[in-house]
Amino acid sequence: MDKEKLSERKEKILKAVVDEYIKSALPVSSGEIKNKHFNDISSATIRSELSALEDMGYLIQPHVSAGRIPSKKAYKKYIDQFMVKIPLTQAEIEKINKSLKQRFSGVEEIVETTAKVISDITNYTSIIVLNDINKVKIKEIKLVDLDKHSALVIIITDSGIIRDKTIKVKNEIDTVYIRDANAMLNKIFEGRTISEIKSFDAIVEKELKDFKELYDSILEILDSYAQNKQDNVIIEGASKFLEHSEYDLDAAKNFLSVIDTKEKLAEIIDQNDDIEFSVKIGKDESCGLDKCAIVTAKYKINGKDIGHAGVIGPERMDYSKVVSVLSYVGKTLKRIANGGNNDKEKE
Amino acid sequence: MDKEKLSERKEKILKAVVDEYIKSALPVSSGEIKNKHFNDISSATIRSELSALEDMGYLIQPHVSAGRIPSKKAYKKYIDQFMVKIPLTQAEIEKINKSLKQRFSGVEEIVETTAKVISDITNYTSIIVLNDINKVKIKEIKLVDLDKHSALVIIITDSGIIRDKTIKVKNEIDTVYIRDANAMLNKIFEGRTISEIKSFDAIVEKELKDFKELYDSILEILDSYAQNKQDNVIIEGASKFLEHSEYDLDAAKNFLSVIDTKEKLAEIIDQNDDIEFSVKIGKDESCGLDKCAIVTAKYKINGKDIGHAGVIGPERMDYSKVVSVLSYVGKTLKRIANGGNNDKEKE
């Protein structure tokens, strides 16, 4: 990328434009910059600098006698270089701690709470995408009898995510059946990923014997999880999106329909598996949403990657705050899980 | 209610106004009615009838030289008297059958699919509110060991709804513990509703012995389910709401925030426990949403009431279609469940 060097003053001005635009959503003028950020130079000087920055592609003028707004290029530079981590306020920290330090049962609940907290504090719509279930290892499979012909399959993965579903089988289910089935299932599934299991379909065929039907059912379940990315996406605070002005009905409709089809979001966010923090801005990044930015971070619980959590909002979102919140939440999550069954005794 | 008698012609005109307004969302004029519904009388005659209907409170004139739009009173009369059940098209019936006749595992999946189908075919946002868990009876509670100090609690209710959560206990969990715990739990919980259980807290105290901690955890889970109405509400097709014009950004925001806080919806819909079909229109019905109508029907699966399913949309929604769809889906659900594990063999 052509990250040319800017003079210190140009950088300061550019940062000022982005900051102001994030606050107001209005094109920012030379006069405004002078008043709020400079005492020593005149607006005319700033104008000439702005003009230069526009030539370089950092700024855009909606029309000739309007102020400037930042381009995507400016946002990127802003995030790379200018953004200062704003420390969270005490109130915010407490809010996060309070939400996240309760007693949880299962990853799902943690994830939901996390989504809520992020949306709450950033005031943007939050998104959490759990890791593709194809990639997680199955730690254990349990079969629990419900009645004569139906049972509950519980799938425990190495990142602690639990999925379950009921299935029906023709065989009569009794304790012996359950015991044998459990033993058989774990021999096959334990320590493997779904994609692995799907690939050696034929091999196990003979060992299965009576459990063929059961095995098929479970494979079907895994398959449906693998295909259904929908369940891996949690969205909170959808209504917050519209609170950030500058959107019209069309944008709202567009946004809602993206939110509705969670699969697409999962794909967008799953792409960058490796990066710690990722910022996607606007359409050109295949975000599917115009005038939108998505900021996500990789999250771990209990030392295991569980997925990405982040925020979707307008391009001019308050990146500093979002990044601060995401990273603090990330840290808190790590701490919680490491402490294990942490503060049960406090209650 | 003051359901005064209207002349046959007045009724026909009123119905015409509602029908046209449902189609166009535009105030409908005397001329329009004459052209599309009457050959034998002039627009002037219709005008005087319209004027009379307005005096009676059925119609509203947005401004003096505009057509009329129906009032809530008109919608109610329309639903009570004029609405004809439109038979669904073959394509629609097939779509419903196809979605609902697959093999399901668990009520949750059925409910989700139902919500999708309703939203799909009516083109409105669909809502399903499951029965308040306080009122359902617990059929069985199962404890499954996950590792040394954590277990999965599975709660099976009489309507087949399954909830589960992991819990942690200090005691070491082994097969004996699980067996005894299961026995104990079922002695306490079986056949009772959550509210019953909560009320005789003190009595069981002595029988519990070693399982006090476990019992408390489970009570906590039940409590959180009971309070958390959120899990009982399923919403599909939120984006469809905005496709029905006549809404502005404020309405959209309002709608989204209601959708976000599912508890409120649950309350609104849970109110009318007894009625088969319920239509709520506009604010005055404490719907919390302006210019909105909610149509819901009581649903059964397997002979047991499971909750209410319905649709939320603009006041001028296509009630005929919605009611037809809801009732057909209702019938289909009943049939499915009665057939039991129905078409597994077809595959």
Add this chain to the structure above:
DNA sequence: TTTTAGCACTCAACAATCATGACTGCTAAC
């Protein structure tokens, strides 16, 4: 008594015009 035609009246919606003021770009002086 009911229906109809005709006409005057009202009013939202649209377009055209105009004044305002927020900015900029340019130039010439500092």
Add this chain to the structure above:
DNA sequence: GTTAGCAGTCATGATTGTTGAGTGCTAAAA
């Protein structure tokens, strides 16, 4: 390199006029 000053641009908002859809009323016809 910086600044002040000024002309030029253009969105915004207010004002006005025009249009046409649609009504209410009245008087005549059925």
